[in-house]
Amino acid sequence: MTGIDRAMLLEQARLDRQAIPQFDPGIDIDEAYRVQTRLVEQRLAGGDRVIGMKMGFTSRAKMVQMGVSDMIWGRLTRDMQVDDGDRVDVSRFIHPRAEPEIAFLLRKPLAGRVTAIEALDAVAAVAPAIEIIDSRFRSFRFSLTDVVADNCSSAAFVIGPWAPPSIDLSNLGMIFSVDGRPSHCASSAALLGHPARSLVAAARLVESHGALGGELAAGSVVLAGAATAAVALVPGQDISLEVERLGMVSFSVG
Ligand code: OOG
Numbered sequence: 022m023t024g025i026d027r028a029m030l031l032e033q034a035r036l037d038r039q040a041i042p043q044f045d046p047g048i049d050i051d052e053a054y055r056v057q058t059r060l061v062e063q064r065l066a067g068g069d070r071v072i073g074m075k076m077g078f079t080s081r082a083k084m085v086q087m088g089v090s091d092m093i094w095g096r097l098t099r100d101m102q103v104d105d106g107d108r109v110d111v112s113r114f115i116h117p118r119a120e121p122e123i124a125f126l127l128r129k130p131l132a133g134r135v136t137a138i139e140a141l142d143a144v145a146a147v148a149p150a151i152e153i154i155d156s157r158f159r160s161f162r163f164s165l166t167d168v169v170a171d172n173c174s175s176a177a178f179v180i181g182p183w184a185p186p187s188i189d190l191s192n193l194g195m196i197f198s199v200d201g202r203p204s205h206c207a208s209s210a211a212l213l214g215h216p217a218r219s220l221v222a223a224a225r226l227v228e229s230h231g232a233l234g235g236e237l238a239a240g241s242v243v244l245a246g247a248a249t250a251a252v253a254l255v256p257g258q259d260i261s262l263e264v265e266r267l268g269m270v271s272f273s274v275g
């Protein structure tokens with residue numbers, strides 16, 4: 022199967038809301054990122070626009086839940102963004118899950134080998150965020166190359182109020198709640214010891230893969246990855262994340 026075939030099957034699975042079996046092994050990680058590029062290009066051809074990047078498997082909780090241990094990244098597009106507090110119609114998805122994250126907004130471009138201090142210096146604002154993931158693969162079972170090709174399961178994201186970048190992100194409590202009851206709790210330190218490390222990795226990866234024009238552009242959004250395991254979404258739920266000092270982000274499941 023060619024890369025274009027894989028990209029078309031994944032896009033069709035998304036549009037049909039119909040999960041597909043895992044691909045046969047046999048592509049390497051670079052080829053998997055090329056499939057992801059093709060997959061997202063189909064959406065751009067329909068008028069969508071890339072607005073940033075998501076990191077995945079940046080916490081142990083996620084690696085353990087999904088049985089995958091390498092960091093991955095995917096593209097965020099404008100059509101994937103849901104307004105804070107909105108109702109999300111989950112009939113759009115196959116088997117959606119939500120997970121608690123932290124978002125960065127960049128004020129200047131970032132690429133290549135940078136220190137955490139340099140990465141944070143490029144940040145205009147930080148916010149609590151929730152990612153909705155929806156693997157196009159049956160039962161959320163995939164290999165590393167499968168999930169990369171599938172734009173890292175990304176389906177939608179919600180960003181809460183932007184806060185100043187001067188807030189110390191090293192150890193902030195994160196409470197992820199369903200219907201107002203805490204479901205998972207974590208510290209922002211669950212993200213590689215400090216969420217800025219996820220941004221450092223993002224800058225290195227875009228440049229080494231020559232993706233997104235080789236840099237995280239000024240104005241782009243970076244999701245640092247989930248701090249806890251993801252929660253399956255069911256209509257009627259209210260999903261919220263409160264991050265100490267950053268505030269609250271939420272949506273309801275319709
Ligand atoms: C892959 C996406 C991982 C994260 O935040 O770790 C991810 C998946 O779990 O299906 O988005």
Ligand code: MG
Binds near residue numbers: 075076152154247
């Ligand atoms: Mg995520």
